[in-house]
Amino acid sequence: MKATRPAIDPARIPLEGFALLNGLCQVVESLSRTIAMGPLTGGLGREVGRNTDGDDQKALDVEADRAFLDALAKCDIRWYASEEQDAVLEVTPGGRYALAIDPLDGSSNIDVNVSIGTIFSVFEANNDPEASFLRPARDQLAAGYFIYGPQTALIVTFGSGVQHYVLDPIDRQFKLANDRLLIPETASEFAINASNYRHWSRPVRAYIDDCLAGADGPRAKNFNMRWVASLVAETHRILSRGGIFLYPADSRPGYDKGRLRTVYECAPIAFLVEQAGGKATTGTDRLLDQTASELHQRTPFVFGSADKVDRITAYHDLPDQEASALFGTRGLFRG
Ligand SMILES: O=P(O)(O)OC[C@H]1O[C@](O)(COP(=O)(O)O)[C@@H](O)[C@@H]1O
Ligand SMILES: [Mg+2]
Ligand SMILES: [Mg+2]
Missing domain, CATH: 3.30.540.10 (Fructose-1,6-Bisphosphatase, subunit A, domain 1)
Structure with missing residues (x-):
């Protein structure tokens, strides 16, 4: 050819x-x-x-x-x-x-x-x-x-x-x-493999619960969900029209650091996302500050529009009990 x-x-x-x-x-x-x-x-x-x-x-x-x-x-x-x-x-x-x-x-x-x-x-x-x-x-x-x-x-x-x-x-x-792609700041879409809900940590569940509660919940707005199961496709959508992607750690055997690999999946996507004005983290820490300790190491991964990624970090900062409380009690996250 x-x-x-x-x-x-x-x-x-x-x-x-x-x-x-x-x-x-x-x-x-x-x-x-x-x-x-x-x-x-x-x-x-x-x-x-x-x-x-x-x-x-x-x-x-x-x-x-x-x-x-x-x-x-x-x-x-x-x-x-x-x-x-x-x-x-x-x-x-x-x-x-x-x-x-x-x-x-x-x-x-x-x-x-x-x-x-x-x-x-x-x-x-x-x-x-x-x-x-x-x-x-x-x-x-x-x-x-x-x-x-x-x-x-x-x-x-x-x-x-x-x-x-x-x-x-x-x-x-x-x-x-x-020649200058920028992630839109406002968006109402989240991407996560929701079939793993029961395996997630409390902060991740709380974040998704609040999205699902829509206009009746503390966010007071409705969200849409997407999951293509191709990281590139999710990234392309988020670079085009904003939103947030999560592949968190979960309690399944082998998923204590999530599924995606630091060196050849998350690091390059994080570099792109930051250069497009968004943020990328492990859920708590900036991804670009991470150093893999082995080639095929996995890492939890969250990226997208900056304010949404900050919000996930804030959920992780909550005391455990508060993160698991009913969404209605968390006025902090209204809006
Ligand atoms: O099937 P799951 O657990 O939802 O995982 C989907 C994720 O796995 C991946 O397919 C992993 O990448 P590979 O196909 O390169 O192994 C990502 O593109 C995608 O985000
Ligand atoms: Mg891959
Ligand atoms: Mg591959």
Whole structure:
């Protein structure tokens, strides 16, 4: 398949990041065609194994990982850390960058023709493979995601705002759609996997209870709920029209730090969200101040419009008893 050179405007991106981003875009241009073929490819969503974290690996998870790894050899990347690899791989000795990647996010949606994505994060490489990634998330040089949906798009930050590019389906070039994406401050949508309600902590339950109580509750307004089960799709919606996303820790075995991974899922999304004027936390602490202690570490994750994220932190600050009290007693949170 012909790989075109995506037209990212270099004037808007520090040149040092250019080759790497173009490498990613070229893989995505081809991958998006494969994804668009769906069942015609013979089963992108079939299970082919398990990754180091115990998650099922789908054929497309493995194919995407292989495609990025192969293509990035020319992109000045020294270290490659992927959800689909047990350990950090060396790509180009002496390369300048360390790339962390979730090659295919939202794997459960491959077979149902719902948006999926690729998430990436770039650090300066140092001599130690793991230490290149196990550092404060605020040290990222760049981060972004590609979304494969009705449009294939790239959302990226180099630390001075967030840019939105769309892959033109006619000439297969990425074109700038918005050079300064900002999260709307007011919104009435929350996103959480509500089937886990009984496993959540009291502050999380209290927050969602108050949303569900709508106009009759302490928030005195009605909310809507969304859950796509693709982090990229939830992020794209929140960057477009605001709201809040939560994947908290819960009491299920293996979920004491939630489900999402710090290095290649939450850190890059947190960088984008802050650069778009929103906030991202663990529920209590700023995500970009976190340092993962191992490559596949998980973290509770909350992000979205700034005031909503602050509100969640405030619920966590409440004494336990108060957080579990009936919403009607918490006049503090009115409005
Ligand atoms: O099925 P759950 O527990 O709601 O989890 C959904 C979450 O899992 C993920 O699919 C995890 O990512 P992967 O598909 O890359 O493993 C997120 O995109 C999504 O937010
Ligand atoms: Mg993922
Ligand atoms: Mg994945």
